[in-house]
Amino acid sequence: MERTVSSELFYEDTAKTAQASLPLRMFANLMLWQRRLSSRHQLARLDARLLADAGISESQRYEELSKPFWR
Template sequence: MERTLGSASFSNSRSSSTAHRGLVGTVRLWQRRLESRRQLARLDSRLLADAGISEAQRYAELNKPFWR
């Protein structure tokens, strides 16, 4: 089967579009993690206890890098 220039460029644009969506999804995940950790940092000890989160667990979560 012979490939033409048109089909190759379509295939490349499709894979770059997929890569772009993957990158956008990853950045959004990182943003959600940052916001969740900001909210976690604002909780007082009563709210932490209500959620079943210890101070040690909060500390461990807040010290993770955004990509983890």
């Protein structure tokens, strides 16, 4: 005899999992945004010599610094 899972149970479990993981995803996004802000602040403080050592041009730095934190 073969057993199958009711679709109602599947969707109920999926909804519960999605609700439970929402705070984790929000926290992960906040941490990612914080890392981007921090690294862009560090990039802004680099002088021309350090940029050249890292292989980053002034235009690449400007492009990165002009991005919003969510991108």
